[in-house]
Amino acid sequence: MLILKKLSMAMYMDQEDINIKFEKMGKIRTALVGYGSVGEKMHAPLITVCPDLELVAVVERRQEKSKEKYPEVSIFRSLEALLEADAADLIVIVTPNEFHFSQAKMALEAGKHVVVDKPVTIHSREAKELKQIAEEKGLVLSVFQNRRWDGDIRTIQKILAEGLLGRVVHFESHFDRFRPGLADNWREQDVPGNGITYDLGTHLIDQAVMLFGRPDWVYAEIFKQRTGAVADDFFDITLMFGSIKARLTASVLSKAPMPKFLVLGEKGSYIKYGLDVQEKAFKAGELPEGANWGLEDAQAWGELHLEHTSMTYETERGDYRIFYKNIADAISQKHTLRVPIDQAITVLEIIEAAFLSHQEGKRIPFKK
Template sequence: MSTSTTPLRVALIGYGFAGKTFHAPLIRSVPGLALSTVVSRDATKVHADLPDVDVVASADVALADPQLDVVVIASPNDTHAPLARAALEAGKHVVVDKPFALDLVEARELAAIAEREGRVLSVFQNRRWDADFLGIRQLITEGRLGEVTHLESHIDRFRPQVRVRWREQPGAGSGLWYDLGPHLVDQALCLFGLPDRVWASLAVQREGGTVTDWAHVVLEYGQRRVILHASMLVAGGSPRFVVHGTLGSAVKSMIDPQETQLLAGMRPGDADWGVDPDDLLLYDGSGNVERVPSPRGDQSRYYAAFRDAVLGQGDNPVTPQQAITVMAVIEAAIASAAEGHAVELALSAAERDAWASAAHR
């Protein structure tokens, strides 16, 4: 196992889109973390990008390695909970890509195991460090919009053809709501806390589609309404954020550029990393429009904070308690869409208190 003077040795389980595009480059960009092992059945693919790492075909091999400190799980959604459970019981600290689990039962079990084993368990909510979200949060925190009455958060794409990949095929944890819902929900909870009720409509809109590819979810906070929306059939014209308040409104048109930058080979530390040229537009209600520069995003800050938490030098950036509340909203939306009415969160008083404590550290 690593000491505070040597890098934490990391195993990455899964080298599909998430592992290749996000986890591997972000881990490798953070001092104090060393990506030493990748679990994949395609060693050639991994070594084309990462010639210096060990590639093993089985997660069991990685979990049995006493030299590994951290396991990052970027495999299909239905494997998240079983792999996280096994890694925690093997004495590893664990990062789970979203969604944390498939349901509240699994999420609660993982939180309990992490506490029992004394390991750091965290969820990869990298979009807390997106430029668009940071900009909107800054305007809200500074009070420039007054009391927020309405917020819309969109992650829309244009992919009219159904692709043959697990995210778009029938199976546990597939579909757009499990894919993008955790990001949308987590950001909303960071801004406003736990909603009173959740109302949702989920649909399959693409020809040949078999899983959810359109989601419209409303979080109720007293008189405030927060709309979370995702679609695979939006070619353009849909802003990332729209916020209305008692002192003004804000619009953020474009999504954070870091995913595009990573796909293009840019890495944290590069000159333009996280720079978002798309300003926020701030409307004051008197016909004036102010252009507010977007803050610089940096998703590698997630892994820097996780490193510090493992070393006992900082807080877990995304706690199991926070992940449980996200899972509660995901489940409430699914229930609401099926039942046709708004649904309250299935959280205990202790879970609500734990979330509040983690949120206000």
């Protein structure tokens, strides 16, 4: 009877008790599953500078590369071994897309909080299954949609919130590069979840959903344009949100400068060139720290063109650090998730509708 009473008390622990528990726990033990370029240069630094997280383990199948920068971490050869050792409370999955579902499911079923690199899974039905498991177990499940915290999209959020352009009718988002040669990585190989639509398209679609919600319909053209390409390397996706047309496009054969964003409204327009400064800084090995992190030089700011005046418009600070701070806060019951799994499911459903639209050559009704 005494055991049953103790169990009952634990099951009905109130919110204050939960907060006290997490305060006593200290930093949240965090493990990276995968230590490729993105894991090494972006996820690991962001985790290590987050005051509430501690990188304690990395899953590397063959190497121990992570120990060069983080000698204190434990290396595991498989996710199974990591979970069996109960070495972490938060599992961050940064492996190729085809492994996301099985690995996230395994971690959730082991009672671990999970962050999965975008787009979370390949199919929306898989993401829905993960959502159900997380909800049943009371676990945090989120998707690394870091480009919600690009400086340019944060600037557009500010412009829209202040109504500077009046009623917006057109939103255009580009992610163009010039990479005519085929790369030797999984995204350009004949594997599930490959291609530019699941990669860059996920970011652009997520930003549009963040701004405008669920679209009314989807129309898309998705191509393999480079000689010998087996994965899609171009997309042009149109989403309609009431009277707002959103055009999302990306190419790896765009050498000429193209605007990153173009927003048109009844009172004026906003145009922005160039990528957020954070990715370049991560690739250079810079830690996401200091007062100048994520700040863009004035010469790169976008332009605001109103009826009687034009001006450069200061770009907001880009700050990917906010993502992991929010994850830590959600685990400790302080805040709700900034990137909930429901929105990731919507993004996947739009990607699925985009491929169907290209296949059938027509608009796909979407809004439910």
